[in-house]
Amino acid sequence: MKETAAEITELQALLDAAYQRSTEHLRNIIKGPRRLDADVLVRVLTGMCTLNVATVTARGEPRISAVDGHFLHARWVFSTSGTAAKARHLRARPATSISYVDGERIGVFSHGDVEFLTPEHPDFAEIEAHLTKFYGSSPSSWGPDIVYCRQQPTWMVGYGDQKTLLAEVEKASAKRKK
Numbered sequence: 001m002k003e004t005a006a007e008i009t010e011l012q013a014l015l016d017a018a019y020q021r022s023t024e025h026l027r028n029i030i031k032g033p034r035r036l037d038a039d040v041l042v043r044v045l046t047g048m049c050t051l052n053v054a055t056v057t058a059r060g061e062p063r064i065s066a067v068d069g070h071f072l073h074a075r076w077v078f079s080t081s082g083t084a085a086k087a088r089h090l091r092a093r094p095a096t097s098i099s100y101v102d103g104e105r106i107g108v109f110s111h112g113d114v115e116f117l118t119p120e121h122p123d124f125a126e127i128e129a130h131l132t133k134f135y136g137s138s139p140s141s142w143g144p145d146i147v148y149c150r151q152q153p154t155w156m157v158g159y160g161d162q163k164t165l166l167a168e169v170e171k172a173s174a175k176r177k178k
Contacts, residue, residue: 002130003042003074011074011156012038018155026157036106036158036165038074044106044165045071048134051078054097055089063089069100070130075150076110077117077127082145090114090149098151106160112153124148 003011015038019027036044051069054062065086067078076098080087090096094113101107117124127148132138139146 002072002126007074008038008042011041014153014156015041015158018157021155022157030157030159033162034159036108036160036162040160040162040165041108041158042071042074043169044160045100045108049100051076052099052101053078053086054099055086056093056095057089058092069098070134072127072130073123075152077131077148077150079131079139079142079146079148081143082147087147087149091116096151106158106165108156108158110151110153110156112151112155114149114151117148117150123150 015036019030019035048068048070051067052064053067054064056062063085067080067086069076069078071077094115095111096114097109097111099107099109117127127150128138128140139148
Protein backbone atom coordinates (compact mmCIF):
# COMPACT_ATOMS: atom_id res chain seq x y z
CA MET A 1 0.00 0.00 0.00
CA LYS A 2 1.67 3.20 -1.20
CA GLU A 3 -1.35 5.48 -1.09
CA THR A 4 -1.32 8.65 0.95
CA ALA A 5 -4.28 9.72 3.08
CA ALA A 6 -5.15 12.31 0.41
CA GLU A 7 -5.08 9.65 -2.34
CA ILE A 8 -7.37 7.37 -0.31
CA THR A 9 -9.79 10.27 0.25
CA GLU A 10 -9.72 11.08 -3.48
CA LEU A 11 -10.29 7.42 -4.36
CA GLN A 12 -13.25 7.22 -1.98
CA ALA A 13 -14.79 10.31 -3.59
CA LEU A 14 -14.32 8.70 -7.02
CA LEU A 15 -15.92 5.43 -5.83
CA ASP A 16 -18.86 7.27 -4.27
CA ALA A 17 -19.47 9.42 -7.34
CA ALA A 18 -19.22 6.44 -9.69
CA TYR A 19 -21.64 4.43 -7.57
CA GLN A 20 -24.14 7.30 -7.54
CA ARG A 21 -23.92 7.61 -11.36
CA SER A 22 -24.29 3.84 -11.85
CA THR A 23 -27.40 2.13 -13.07
CA GLU A 24 -29.97 0.72 -10.68
CA HIS A 25 -28.99 -2.74 -11.92
CA LEU A 26 -25.38 -2.30 -10.80
CA ARG A 27 -26.39 -0.70 -7.48
CA ASN A 28 -28.64 -3.70 -6.78
CA ILE A 29 -25.70 -6.07 -7.29
CA ILE A 30 -22.93 -4.10 -5.59
CA LYS A 31 -24.40 -2.91 -2.32
CA GLY A 32 -23.99 -3.07 1.43
CA PRO A 33 -21.00 -5.05 2.64
CA ARG A 34 -20.17 -6.17 -0.94
CA ARG A 35 -19.50 -2.58 -2.02
CA LEU A 36 -15.78 -2.02 -1.51
CA ASP A 37 -14.47 1.25 -0.15
CA ALA A 38 -11.14 2.90 -0.82
CA ASP A 39 -9.49 1.68 2.38
CA VAL A 40 -10.25 -1.94 1.51
CA LEU A 41 -9.18 -1.58 -2.13
CA VAL A 42 -5.76 -0.15 -1.32
CA ARG A 43 -5.16 -2.87 1.27
CA VAL A 44 -6.28 -5.72 -0.99
CA LEU A 45 -4.92 -4.64 -4.38
CA THR A 46 -1.25 -5.26 -3.63
CA GLY A 47 1.19 -7.11 -5.83
CA MET A 48 0.41 -8.06 -9.39
CA CYS A 49 -3.17 -8.30 -10.61
CA THR A 50 -4.05 -9.70 -14.03
CA LEU A 51 -6.04 -6.92 -15.65
CA ASN A 52 -8.33 -6.98 -18.64
CA VAL A 53 -7.66 -3.81 -20.61
CA ALA A 54 -10.21 -2.73 -23.22
CA THR A 55 -9.21 -0.40 -26.04
CA VAL A 56 -10.83 0.70 -29.30
CA THR A 57 -9.48 0.38 -32.84
CA ALA A 58 -9.51 3.20 -35.38
CA ARG A 59 -12.71 1.65 -36.82
CA GLY A 60 -14.38 1.78 -33.39
CA GLU A 61 -14.07 -1.96 -32.77
CA PRO A 62 -13.48 -3.03 -29.16
CA ARG A 63 -10.37 -4.99 -28.24
CA ILE A 64 -9.44 -6.57 -24.94
CA SER A 65 -6.18 -8.01 -23.70
CA ALA A 66 -4.63 -9.02 -20.41
CA VAL A 67 -1.70 -7.30 -18.72
CA ASP A 68 0.12 -7.50 -15.41
CA GLY A 69 -1.23 -4.56 -13.46
CA HIS A 70 -0.29 -2.92 -10.20
CA PHE A 71 -2.49 -0.60 -8.12
CA LEU A 72 -0.16 2.22 -7.09
CA HIS A 73 -1.27 5.52 -5.60
CA ALA A 74 -4.89 4.54 -6.34
CA ARG A 75 -4.25 4.11 -10.08
CA TRP A 76 -3.73 1.07 -12.29
CA VAL A 77 -0.23 0.90 -13.77
CA PHE A 78 0.99 -1.56 -16.40
CA SER A 79 3.72 -1.93 -18.99
CA THR A 80 3.59 -3.39 -22.47
CA SER A 81 5.49 -3.38 -25.72
CA GLY A 82 5.27 -0.08 -27.55
CA THR A 83 4.52 -2.11 -30.68
CA ALA A 84 1.54 -3.91 -29.11
CA ALA A 85 -1.87 -3.17 -30.60
CA LYS A 86 -3.09 -1.86 -27.22
CA ALA A 87 -0.26 0.68 -27.13
CA ARG A 88 -1.13 1.91 -30.63
CA HIS A 89 -4.81 2.14 -29.72
CA LEU A 90 -4.12 4.01 -26.49
CA ARG A 91 -1.78 6.49 -28.15
CA ALA A 92 -4.52 7.42 -30.61
CA ARG A 93 -7.52 6.98 -28.29
CA PRO A 94 -6.50 6.99 -24.59
CA ALA A 95 -9.96 6.09 -23.25
CA THR A 96 -9.90 2.64 -21.69
CA SER A 97 -11.83 0.32 -19.45
CA ILE A 98 -9.98 -1.93 -17.03
CA SER A 99 -11.30 -4.80 -14.96
CA TYR A 100 -9.75 -7.02 -12.33
CA VAL A 101 -11.96 -9.96 -11.41
CA ASP A 102 -11.21 -12.96 -9.24
CA GLY A 103 -14.52 -14.85 -9.37
CA GLU A 104 -16.91 -13.84 -6.60
CA ARG A 105 -13.96 -12.92 -4.36
CA ILE A 106 -13.35 -9.45 -5.82
CA GLY A 107 -14.07 -7.35 -8.87
CA VAL A 108 -12.86 -3.85 -9.66
CA PHE A 109 -14.00 -1.99 -12.76
CA SER A 110 -12.72 1.37 -13.95
CA HIS A 111 -13.00 3.68 -16.92
CA GLY A 112 -10.67 6.56 -17.70
CA ASP A 113 -7.81 7.73 -19.87
CA VAL A 114 -4.38 6.16 -20.03
CA GLU A 115 -1.29 8.30 -19.87
CA PHE A 116 2.13 7.14 -21.04
CA LEU A 117 4.86 7.64 -18.45
CA THR A 118 8.33 8.39 -19.76
CA PRO A 119 11.53 8.46 -17.68
CA GLU A 120 11.11 12.25 -17.48
CA HIS A 121 7.74 11.95 -15.72
CA PRO A 122 8.01 12.75 -11.98
CA ASP A 123 6.32 9.43 -11.01
CA PHE A 124 8.29 7.20 -13.37
CA ALA A 125 11.22 6.38 -11.06
CA GLU A 126 8.99 5.22 -8.21
CA ILE A 127 6.86 3.09 -10.53
CA GLU A 128 9.88 1.53 -12.21
CA ALA A 129 11.46 0.82 -8.81
CA HIS A 130 8.26 -0.90 -7.65
CA LEU A 131 8.03 -3.03 -10.81
CA THR A 132 11.74 -3.87 -10.73
CA LYS A 133 11.49 -5.01 -7.12
CA PHE A 134 8.43 -7.12 -7.91
CA TYR A 135 9.80 -8.77 -11.08
CA GLY A 136 13.52 -8.83 -10.25
CA SER A 137 14.35 -6.80 -13.35
CA SER A 138 13.22 -3.55 -14.88
CA PRO A 139 10.44 -3.85 -17.45
CA SER A 140 12.51 -1.40 -19.50
CA SER A 141 15.05 -4.20 -19.98
CA TRP A 142 12.51 -6.63 -21.44
CA GLY A 143 12.58 -5.22 -24.96
CA PRO A 144 13.57 -2.29 -27.13
CA ASP A 145 10.28 -0.39 -26.80
CA ILE A 146 8.61 -1.00 -23.44
CA VAL A 147 6.02 1.60 -22.44
CA TYR A 148 4.62 2.36 -19.00
CA CYS A 149 0.93 3.19 -18.81
CA ARG A 150 -1.24 4.53 -16.00
CA GLN A 151 -4.99 4.91 -16.06
CA GLN A 152 -6.42 8.13 -14.66
CA PRO A 153 -9.85 6.83 -13.69
CA THR A 154 -13.03 8.86 -14.04
CA TRP A 155 -15.26 6.01 -12.83
CA MET A 156 -14.52 3.03 -10.56
CA VAL A 157 -16.49 0.51 -8.53
CA GLY A 158 -15.50 -2.61 -6.65
CA TYR A 159 -17.27 -5.61 -5.15
CA GLY A 160 -16.27 -8.30 -2.70
CA ASP A 161 -16.92 -9.37 0.86
CA GLN A 162 -15.04 -6.72 2.85
CA LYS A 163 -14.69 -8.86 5.99
CA THR A 164 -13.29 -11.83 4.06
CA LEU A 165 -10.91 -9.67 2.05
CA LEU A 166 -9.60 -7.86 5.13
CA ALA A 167 -9.16 -11.21 6.92
CA GLU A 168 -7.04 -12.38 3.95
CA VAL A 169 -4.89 -9.24 4.22
CA GLU A 170 -4.40 -9.75 7.98
CA LYS A 171 -3.52 -13.42 7.52
CA ALA A 172 -0.97 -12.60 4.80
CA SER A 173 0.51 -9.83 6.95
CA ALA A 174 0.84 -12.15 9.96
CA LYS A 175 2.48 -14.79 7.76
CA ARG A 176 5.07 -12.28 6.47
CA LYS A 177 5.93 -11.27 10.05
CA LYS A 178 6.79 -14.87 11.01
